[in-house]
Amino acid sequence: MNNTTTLPLGKALNAGLRRALEDxxxxxxxxxxxxxxxxxxxxxxxxxxxxxxxRVIDTPLAESGILGTAVGLAMRGYRPVCEIQFDGFIxxxxxxxxxxxxxxxxxxxxxxxxxxxxxxxxxGGIGAIEHHSESPEGYFAxxxxxxxxxxxxxxxxxxxIRQAIASDDPVLFFEPKRRYWEKGDxxxxxxxxxxxxxxARVMVSGTDATLLAYGPMVTTALRAAEVAADEGISLEVxxxxxxxxxxxxxxxxxxxxxxxxxxxxxxxxxxxxGAEIAARVTERCFYHLEAPVLRVGGFTIPYPPxxxxxxxxxxxxxxxxxxxxxxxx
Amino acid sequence: MIENHDHPIQLLNAEGERVHHAMFxxxxxxxxxxxxxxxxxDLVVVRRVDSEATALQRQGELGLWAPLLGQEAAQVxxxxxxxxxxxxxxxxxxxxxxxCKGVDPTQMLRFWRGSTHSGWNPLEYRMTTPAIIVGSQALxxxxxxxxxxxxxxxSAVITYFGDGAVSxxxxxxAFGFAASFQAPVVLxxxxxxxxxxxxxxxxxxxxxxxxARGFGMPSIRVDGNDVLAVLAATRHSMTHAREGxxxxxxxxxxxxxxxxxxxxxxxxxxxxxxxxxxxxxxxxDRVHKHLEREGLINDEFLARVSDRADRTAADLRRGxxxxxxxxxxxxxxxxxxDEHPLVSEEREQFSQYLAGFEGSAR
Numbered sequence: 001m002n003n004t005t006t007l008p009l010g011k012a013l014n015a016g017l018r019r020a021l022e023d024x025x026x027x028x029x030x031x032x033x034x035x036x037x038x039x040x041x042x043x044x045x046x047x048x049x050x051x052x053x054x055r056v057i058d059t060p061l062a063e064s065g066i067l068g069t070a071v072g073l074a075m076r077g078y079r080p081v082c083e084i085q086f087d088g089f090i091x092x093x094x095x096x097x098x099x100x101x102x103x104x105x106x107x108x109x110x111x112x113x114x115x116x117x118x119x120x121x122x123x124g125g126i127g128a129i130e131h132h133s134e135s136p137e138g139y140f141a142x143x144x145x146x147x148x149x150x151x152x153x154x155x156x157x158x159x160x161i162r163q164a165i166a167s168d169d170p171v172l173f174f175e176p177k178r179r180y181w182e183k184g185d186x187x188x189x190x191x192x193x194x195x196x197x198x199x200a201r202v203m204v205s206g207t208d209a210t211l212l213a214y215g216p217m218v219t220t221a222l223r224a225a226e227v228a229a230d231e232g233i234s235l236e237v238x239x240x241x242x243x244x245x246x247x248x249x250x251x252x253x254x255x256x257x258x259x260x261x262x263x264x265x266x267x268x269x270x271x272x273x274g275a276e277i278a279a280r281v282t283e284r285c286f287y288h289l290e291a292p293v294l295r296v297g298g299f300t301i302p303y304p305p306x307x308x309x310x311x312x313x314x315x316x317x318x319x320x321x322x323x324x325x326x327x328x329x
Numbered sequence: 330m331i332e333n334h335d336h337p338i339q340l341l342n343a344e345g346e347r348v349h350h351a352m353f354x355x356x357x358x359x360x361x362x363x364x365x366x367x368x369x370x371d372l373v374v375v376r377r378v379d380s381e382a383t384a385l386q387r388q389g390e391l392g393l394w395a396p397l398l399g400q401e402a403a404q405v406x407x408x409x410x411x412x413x414x415x416x417x418x419x420x421x422x423x424x425x426x427x428x429c430k431g432v433d434p435t436q437m438l439r440f441w442r443g444s445t446h447s448g449w450n451p452l453e454y455r456m457t458t459p460a461i462i463v464g465s466q467a468l469x470x471x472x473x474x475x476x477x478x479x480x481x482x483x484s485a486v487i488t489y490f491g492d493g494a495v496s497x498x499x500x501x502x503a504f505g506f507a508a509s510f511q512a513p514v515v516l517x518x519x520x521x522x523x524x525x526x527x528x529x530x531x532x533x534x535x536x537x538x539x540x541a542r543g544f545g546m547p548s549i550r551v552d553g554n555d556v557l558a559v560l561a562a563t564r565h566s567m568t569h570a571r572e573g574x575x576x577x578x579x580x581x582x583x584x585x586x587x588x589x590x591x592x593x594x595x596x597x598x599x600x601x602x603x604x605x606x607x608x609x610x611x612x613x614d615r616v617h618k619h620l621e622r623e624g625l626i627n628d629e630f631l632a633r634v635s636d637r638a639d640r641t642a643a644d645l646r647r648g649x650x651x652x653x654x655x656x657x658x659x660x661x662x663x664x665x666x667d668e669h670p671l672v673s674e675e676r677e678q679f680s681q682y683l684a685g686f687e688g689s690a691r
Contacts, residue, residue: 028479054479060509065468065502072418072472075452076480080472092498099462100469107446108458110663144664144672168666198670245670 003189010180012154013043015188016161017081021051024079027165030057030066031083031119040085041121041180063089067096070116071104079115081165087122088131088303094139101170102145116170117161122150123216123266124313125178127306134303135267137215140172141244141276148243149197150174152218154184156201156241163197174243176216198242200250206236209260209326212251212277214240217264217314224319233323243273251277252284259290260326264314269297291329294322337550337582340557343610345618347557356561362625368556369616370634371405375425376613377638378434381645382424382441386591390649391441395422399554399586402612403519405429406559407581410567411487414455416477418470418488421459422519426489430456434641435648444652464490464497467516471507474514474570485513485570487563493524495540496532504544504578511575515566516546518578519553521585526598541578553581554612584610657683 007015020027029044035058038045048056059066063084070080084090090097097118104112124133141148147169151157157175164171195201203218204225213221218239225235236254240247255261261281263274278293296314304312339348340357360368379397386394397404404425411417417426424437427449436448440459447458460466470488477484494500495518507514518537522529533540541548547569551562559581566577584607588595595604620626661676 060502060505062498062502062505064499065506068465068468068499068502069472069475069506072469072474073476074472075469076473076476078476078479095462096465096468096499100465103446105666106663108451108663109445109447110666111447111450111452113666115666147665147669169669248670 002187004185004187006183007154007158007186008181008183009151009154009157009176010041010043012158012184012186013161013175014045014047015186016158017044018047018050019188020081020162020165021047021055024165026077027079027081028055028057028073029081029083030059030070032059032061032066032085034058034083039083041177043119043175043180044083063093064096067093067101067116067118071096071100071114074114074116075112079117079165081117081119084118084120086132087120087134087136090120090136097140097146098143102143105169106145113168114170115168117164117167117173118170119161119173119175121177121180122174123176123178124303124309125216127309129306130303133306133309135265135298137172137174137243138267138272141273146170146172146244147198148172148174149241150176150215150243151241152176152179152213152215152239154182154186155190156239158186158188159190159192159194160197160241162192166192167197174215179216179219182219198245198247200241200247201239202236202250202254203239204235204237206234206258208234208258209262209323210236210238210251210254210258211319212238212240212261212263214243214265214273217266220314220316221264221319224316224323227316227320228323235323240273246277246280248280248284251281255281255285256288259288261289261293262296262319262322262326263293264296264319266298266313268300269295270300272297291326294326296322337552338558338562339552339555340561341555341615341619343615345615345622347619353558353561353565356564357557360557360560362623365616365620366625366630368405368409368560369613369620370637371409371425371429372401372556372613372616373634374638374641375401375405375428377642378428378645379424381642382434382438383587383591385438385646385649386441391438391591392443393590393592394441395590396587397422397424399584399607399612400519400521401425402556403553403559403581403583406556407487407517407563407579410560410563412484412567414482414484415567416470416473416484416486417456418466418473418486419457419460420463420466420489420491420494421461422491423489427454427456430454432456433648434645438645438649439652442649442652444654464494464499464503466490467494467503468499468506470514471503471510471512474507474512474576475510477513478510483571485515485567487515487517487567489517489519491524492518492520492522492529492532492537493527494518495537504541504546504576507576508544508546511573513570513573514576515563515570516576516578517563518580519583520580521583523585523589523595523599525589525593536580538578538580546576546578548578548580550580550582553583554610554615556612556616583612
C-alpha cells in the first residue's frame, strides 16, 4: 500500500507521533509546551487537541521530573514519549536516564521493561543562543541499556519514530533540528517493519571512498558526494541511522569495497561515535584499508556563539579536505 | 488539615500509654488486643531480621547492610495501612515494609550480598527493590500514581525516603509533579535525624512536613516511633489519595539508632547522649509496656513471638548461606528486552574465552 506525500521532516514526525497515538492507547506524549503550543518546534502540533490532555501531557518545567515520572508510567504499562525541548536541556535528566531508564530492565532481572522514547532536537546551524545547539548523543550511546537512533530525512523520521515508540527498550531519538523544514517524500502507509530501526542505509553507492554520516550531517554528506562526483570521485554515502547498536556489517561491506572511510558528525571527534567506528573498522578490515580512517567533526570546545558556528560545524569543504588527505595517504 | 507541626501526632507515648487524638484515634479503633499483639510481633520479627542481617554482614556473608534499627514502627505502621493493590516505591532501608509486603527476608539479602541487583520481582510484590540513587524513587512513584489515575484505579502509591533526600532535586520535583497532577501518592519521609553524618538541620530549616504547604499539599507530622500513630496517619493519607484528593506528605519523626550502614561509624559524629535519649523512645518498648499494662503479655505470647523471630532469623541465615550465586554468563542477561548485536557479540566472545579454560585448573 502506498500513500506517498511530500512533507518537511518536522511534519513527518508529527504524522508518525499521530499514528503511534492512534495505534496504541498506552502511548502518551509528555513534555514542556507540547500541548496547546504544539512544542517550540511544533512537532506535536494539534495532537493534544485531537487526543486529549490525558494523552498529550504538558509537564512542569523539570527534565528529571519528566523522565522520572515516565519511569513510573512505564512500570504501570504505559509507553511514554518524552520531549526534551532542546539538546542542552537534557542534562538535568541525565541521572534518571542513565541510572533508571537504562538500567531498570537489567536491575530487575528482566521483570520491568522501560518502553520510553526520549525525543531530543539536537545539533546546531539555526543561529541559536547557547545550550540550544549541542550534540550529546555520545553520552547516551555509551550507556548500556539505551538504544540511540537519529533520522536524517522525512521518510525515516516518520518510520523511525513509530519504531522507537514500539520498542520495548528505551530509545534516545535524536532529531536533526536544522533539517526540520527540509522536505521529502513520505509513504504514510509504510509498514512499521519496512526497514529495520537499527540498520544503516546506503544513500549513494560509490567505489572510491566511504563517507559515513548521521542526522543533520547526512544532507551535508550528500552534497559533498555531488561535488566529489563533479571531480570524478565516486563516494559511497552511508546514513548510519542507529548509534546504538551500530550496524557494523553495512559499514564493513562498504569499507571492504572502497578501502577508505571518512566519518563526519557535529559532535566533537574526541571519544565520539567516529572514534568507535574507526576502532571497529580497524579491527574488522585492517587489511582492506588504503588510508587511515579520518573523522570530520566538532572541535574540542564548547559549542560556540552562533556567529562562529559556521566555522565549528563540519561542511562540504571540510569533508572534501579530509577526502584529499585520505587519497594522499 | 493537620497543621500543628510542632508536636508530632502520638497515640501511644513512650510510657506505653494511649493518648487520645480527636481525629486519629478513631482511625485505629479496630486495633483490638489481638491486632496490637500482631503489630508487636511484626516489630519484633523485623528487628530480628535486621540484627541477623547485620550479624551476617559482620561474618562476611553480606557486602553491606543498611540497618533499620529504631525505624521499625515507622515501617510496620505504614506498611500495615496498605491495601494489596497499593504500590510501594521504596528507598533502601525499608526491610520492614518489604517484610509486611510478604517479601521473604532471604530475597532481601541477595541484593546486599552482591548476588543480584533485585532480590524480588517488583511487579509481583507491588514493591520496588532498593533505590540507591537518593530521591529518584519518589518521581517513579509519582509517575506510577499518575498512571493509576489515568487508569481510573481506586488504588494509591506510597513512596519512602529519608530526611537527607529532601535536599535532592528529584524530591522537590516529585512534590511539584504530584501536586500539579493531583496524583494519588503518599510521600512518606522517615526523618531519622541523620543522613550518614549530617543532621537534619543541615538539610532543612523548617520541618519536612511544613515543606508540603508550599507545594499545596496537606501533610502530617507523626511520632515515627509510635506504630499506632503511623498506622493512623498512613491510613488517613492513603484514603485521601485513593479518593482523588491528590498527594499527601507524612513526616515520621524517628531516629536511626544504628549506623547508616554497616560501613559507618556514628561515634565519629554524634554524641552517645543523643542515642541514650532516643533509647527511651524505643518503638518496641512502648508497645511492650502497653501490652503489659493491658495484661496482654504472658509467657505463651512471648514464647510465640520469640519463636517466630527465631525461626525467621534461622531461615534467613540458612537462605543466605545456601545462596546459589549467578553463573558468569548471566552477566549479559536482560541488558535489553530485545536482541542487541553488540551485547550478543560480547556474550559470544566471553563464552568462547571461558571455554578456553575448560579442563584447566583456573
